[in-house]
Amino acid sequence: MDQQHEHPSREETIRQMAAVIKNVKFAMLTVMTDDGHLQAHPMTTQQTEFDGDVWFIGGKDTQQVQSMAARPQVNVSYADHDKGAYVSISGAAQLVEDRAKLEELWSDAYKAYFPGGIDDPSVQLVKIEAQGGEYWGSDGKLKNMFQQARAAITGKPATDLGTNETVEF
Template sequence: MSDNMTREESIARIAAIIKDIKFALLTTTNSEGHLHARPMTTQETEFDGDIWFIGAKDSGSVADIKGNPRVNVSYADTGKSTYVSVSGKAELVEDRAKLEQLWSDFYKAYFEGGIDDPNVQLIHVDATGAEFWEGDGKVKGLFQMARAALTGKPATDMGTNETVKL
């Protein structure tokens, strides 16, 4: 964990960064050992150290998680120059109450049978660590990079980067 932040502060900071990001990349390891990243819709729940997705039982992500539960979830908001990479352990969950809590009509596009579709699968990621980057704004970042290119000196004051153990 960062020396400057408690676990609770780290979780709150990550929650604030990712709260409005609609899609994340869920990276799994397939049976051949290759990494595979897939876009997933983020849930409208506040990050508390757990990440939830609704996936399909017949998807590559679910097959990969069955073989190796170690995953990475990445978020990016290029407009705000904020990025988060969360590592953790995924599990496949059957919990009707949780599914009802997370379900929205958006998922009808993916599941013909709606919430009762037998292919619906909850994916729970227990976050164990994260790294995040917060830029000071796109214009300032571009200025810093341009100045570095012109002077040949590394860019400085490019924002905040923290690695935290959750």
């Protein structure tokens, strides 16, 4: 029996995305390199409320930041495997010089990458302005495993593997 799913509102989808972003320590930020290849790097998620913008701290001298300066279209992916929740955000990267925002996001843990601390000349604030996003969520691993096993046995597609919603910003 197929279940009819009511799609969440745009605001609810954004809240679901924000919860994943807040709870995942590292994101994968994908840029396009000079030779046209997609390259992903792990980045530390900044503890700010998701409002359509995602913030990172990078190094001005890195290939990743240089790629964003030349080609600002990027993708940021988050995965919370334990909760079966995933987010993908496409957007435009902006290299920002904002001392107040840097102070808000800075942690002494960054000294491992920037020996000069917050005043290190290589520190670069990166703002990703979301243009679109996608959220996937499931009710749990056990339910998904059951749905997949039933599909394998019956030869019929699984009917309820969770939710998948897209949103434009």
